Amino acid sequence: MRRLSRFAFLPLLVVVGVITLGAADTQARYNDLGHKLMCTCGCNEILLECNHMGCQASARMTAELRAAVDRGDSDNAILSAFQAEYGPTALAAPWLTRFNIVAWVVPPALLLLGLFGTFLLVRKWKLRTAPMPVVPDDPASRDLRARIRRETEI
Numbered sequence: 001m002r003r004l005s006r007f008a009f010l011p012l013l014v015v016v017g018v019i020t021l022g023a024a025d026t027q028a029r030y031n032d033l034g035h036k037l038m039c040t041c042g043c044n045e046i047l048l049e050c051n052h053m054g055c056q057a058s059a060r061m062t063a064e065l066r067a068a069v070d071r072g073d074s075d076n077a078i079l080s081a082f083q084a085e086y087g088p089t090a091l092a093a094p095w096l097t098r099f100n101i102v103a104w105v106v107p108p109a110l111l112l113l114g115l116f117g118t119f120l121l122v123r124k125w126k127l128r129t130a131p132m133p134v135v136p137d138d139p140a141s142r143d144l145r146a147r148i149r150r151e152t153e154i
Helices: 002-034 056-071 075-086 098-127 139-152
Strands: none
Touching: 002 056, 002 075, 056 075
16 A cells, blocks of 8 residues: 555656756746846846846846746747847847858958968068179278278277
8 A cells, every 4th residue: 555655656746846847947048048138228237137226128028038938939039039129239149140250250360361461571571682782892992981980980
C-alpha cells in the first residue's frame, strides 16, 4: 500500500516540476528580452532598469513584453514587433544585418588600407635614389669652403 502511494505522488511531483521550470524559463526570457530593449521615455536606460517614478513608457512597454512572453512569441518576433512599433531606438543593440555589418567593417578596413598604402608610398620614396651633385674640386672652391667654415666656426 505504501508503494502505491509513492507512485501516486511521483506524477504530482513531475507536474509541479514542469510548471515550475516553465515559469522560470518564462521569467528568464522576460529578463533577457527586457535587457535587449531600451525605454523610449528619453532616459536612455535599459527597459527593465528604467528608474523614473511613474514612467508611462516603461510601464506600457513592460506590460507589452510580459504579454508577448506569456503568449509564447519567439524572441525575434518580440524584438521585431518592438522595433516596428517604437523604431530602431527601442533596441539596445542593432540587428546584425548586412548593412550593419558593412557599416562596421568598411571604415576600419579603409583606414587600414590607407595606412598600408601610405607605408608602401613612403617606402618607395625612401628607396628611390637621387643623383648627388658633383662637387667641383678646384682650388677656388676649396678656399671658399675653408673661408665659410672659419666665418661660421663649424
